[in-house]
Amino acid sequence: MSEKRWLYRPIPESPEELQAVENLTRDLKVNPFMAMLLVQRGVHNFEQARTYFRPELPHLHDPFLMKDMEKAVLRLQMAMVRGEKILVYGDYDVDGTTSVALFYGFMKTLYDNLDYYIPDRYKEGYGISSQGIEWAAENGFSLIVSLDCGIKSVDRVDEALEKNIEFIICDHHRPGAELPRAAAVLDPKRSDCDYPYKELTGCGVGFKLLQALCLFRGIPLDRLFGYLDLLAISIASDIVPIVGENRVLAYYGLKRLNSSPGFGLQALIKIAGFSSELDITNVVFGLGPRINAAGRIKHAKAAVQLLLAETEEEATDFAFAINEHNNSRRQYDTSITEQALAMIQGDEWLLNAKSTVLFNNTWHKGVIGIVASRCIEKYHRPTIILTESHNRAAGSARSVPGFDVYEAIEECSDLLEQFGGHTFAAGLTLKLENIKAFQQKFEEVVTRRIQAEQLVPMIEIDLPLDFDAIDQKFYNILKQMSPFGPQNMAPVFSTSDVYLVGEPYIMKEKHLKITVQQQGSYQRFTAIGFNMAHHALFLRRDQPFAICYQIEENNYNGNKSLQLYLKDIKATVGAEQ
Structure with missing residues (x-):
């Protein structure tokens, strides 16, 4: 009847855990099942339960614990004192666009001489682009704050330095072997960073920089907390852990989203058809895809314009346009998924493989990540969908629980031009002539690394x-x-x-x-x-x-x-x- 594995989380059984269950049952006046559920989640006593059930903003970590934070704040402050032109540069996905809207929106209340830039997904690709740096130089910017990108942009940052432009990098992706020569590199995943929480989004790292700036300048943090609705959307949409600091930020961000969101989010909530209180799932499936659709179908700048809208009328116009992009995205998604599944079903080797790597030069680059996820719903295995972009194959990878697709791709790096990402999602580009060799090598790597049970839905x-x-x-x-x-x-x-x-x-x-x-x-x-x-x-x-x-x-x-x-x-x- 069922082909799925039922995997039980460990039930509390050590003397300490059983004592904790007994104490929580008594102190919280709950049944033992609820007490066991809490112990499984690391809640062992009344104080921990209070922190878990009632997150508080004072629980946030000191931003100055992050490596390079002091350098970043001093460089940002110096730019403001000198009247330099500051460019806020963000990626084109939900995390990147919410990062830019939060950072630029808040900075605009303190300082006027700034602008923002979102690269074109198709013309410039992921991360810092030469085109973006050229634009910054032509328009007289001397400081770029990059959000949700930049940690691997060693060459681009050098390029900027030659044009007398410095960078403050706010990223949360894994660093490469060499860090860029920026004025400051904020990334909790740096091996030399002792920041206590490693799973912030790109928007979260930008938020920590602004939190540090507020502390440095004596600005009431309540002013910054007004932007937590945007941060909650980045946390939900980037599928990061919702524990620790992210839990506090998401908790208050959702409160803000449900009580007094900005005009842009209000319009988006309305057009998505939500009438009851929003939770993380609503954001992931209702708001995130619409914000993402702007960059997938046209240009992500439209998403930032929506999120920064200052009137209800302006917000409604942007929300309507973005919703149309989302409808187009759905059509692409459906037709390409059908084609991808047909390719697997019609190929004996692909049917029996432990991975999926598919290429079609006509597929829309903006939806290949979604198509990879759809393929995993049908064939539960690591999947990479490739299309042609600028005479290269550009791809999105998605994984199954427990399998690190980033490491598997890294093992094939001799065949790649570039790659980056996380355990469960990554992006890559390679020469068109390397596709077949990559498909075979990736299959070999996955076959060697993956465990049989990881190929069964759990x-x-x-x-x-x-x-x-x-x-x-x-x-x-x-x-x-x-x-x-x-x-x-x-x-x-x-x-x-x-x-x-x-x-x-x-x-x-x-x-x-x-x-x-x-x-x-x-x-x-x-x-x-x-x-x-x-x-x-x-x-x-x-x-x-x-x-x-x-x-x-x-x-x-x-x-x-x-x-x-x-x-x-x-x-x-x-x-x-």
């Missing part, structure tokens, strides 16, 4: 749970564990010895709706499984089965009830532990 389950433990209080506390995201995902539970009550109901020919009851419990729940109609063929009223699910609240005509959002169903209890 559902990570927090705890086995009895239906009797599920009540409104339990759900209310679950809700307070948000914002959810990597390393703090919405809890997933499993329950065995579950029976059907009544018959399965199929909605829109593909979704499953069932009523379930656990043996020995009086509790009954409605359970919904999207795209799970096929399971109805195997369910029998007299046969027990196991389910894994998340708990959510259904609000129908003002009547609230708890229901289960199914992730998978297993015919027997033989779930993998």
Whole structure:
């Protein structure tokens, strides 16, 4: 019935963990299941629980703990005192455009002599471009603050120095062997940086520079915190861990987004059709793709113009244009995904491979990363989608849980022009004549490195749970564990010895709706499984089965009830532990 692996997170079992479960159950007045859930997430006592459930802005780290921060603040301050022209330079994706909107928007309240620049995805490519530096030189800029890019731009920064332009780099990608000769290089992933939190977004690093500038100049931090809605969008869309400092920033950023967002975000929320409170998932699937679409289809400058809009009318116009770009992006995405899947299905070697590398010179460069993710949904393995750009093959890579695609690409670097990225997502360019050799070498590297279980879709389950433990209080506390995201995902539970009550109901020919009851419990729940109609063929009223699910609240005509959002169903209890 199920082809997915159920992987259980370790359940607290050491004497210290069991004591922590007992203490939390007593001190927080929660049931033991909730206490176990908290211990799994590193919450062992009342104080840690208070920090976890009630993040506070004073919990943010001192920005001056970051390597080069003092240099960066002094150089920025000197530029302002001297009246230099400052250029805010950001990448064209969501993290880059929110970085520019936050940094430029805040700096504009302090200083007038500045502008911003977003490279063209197709003409200039990722990172610092020679064209961008040329533009800065022609327009009299002497300082560039780069956001979400620059850590590997050694040659470009040298190029800028020759034109008497200095850089402050704010990046969060992995550095190369050599750092650029910038006035300051801010990147918590520098090997010589002792900053306590390593997983900030590019926008987050820019925010830390502004936080340091505020502290240096005695500017109330509340003025800066007004821009946290933009930072929350970068955290959600860049799929970074939502623990530690990111959790604090996302928590307050979402509050801002739901109470008093800027005009641009207000217009975007409206055009995306959201009416209830936004969470990380809404941002990832509703706002992020629309902001990204500007750079994918036309030019990302439109996204920054939207985010910086100063009137409702201006914001509405930009939001409408960006939404149109997003509709175009969806059409490209759908047709290219169909072509990519057909290529795999029609090739015996590709079907049996442990990786996917596809090339088509007509594919739209702006959506190949999305297409790579779509291919992984069907064929669960590391995937790279390539298209032609400037007589080169340009590609986006995506990975599966547990497999470091960046390291696999790095092992093929002799065939590449350039590459960069993270564990689960990366970008690369290579000569067209190297595509076949790269496809074969990448397959060899993946085959050698990947473990068999990583090629099977996995559902990570927090705890086995009895239906009797599920009540409104339990759900209310679950809700307070948000914002959810990597390393703090919405809890997933499993329950065995579950029976059907009544018959399965199929909605829109593909979704499953069932009523379930656990043996020995009086509790009954409605359970919904999207795209799970096929399971109805195997369910029998007299046969027990196991389910894994998340708990959510259904609000129908003002009547609230708890229901289960199914992730998978297993015919027997033989779930993998």
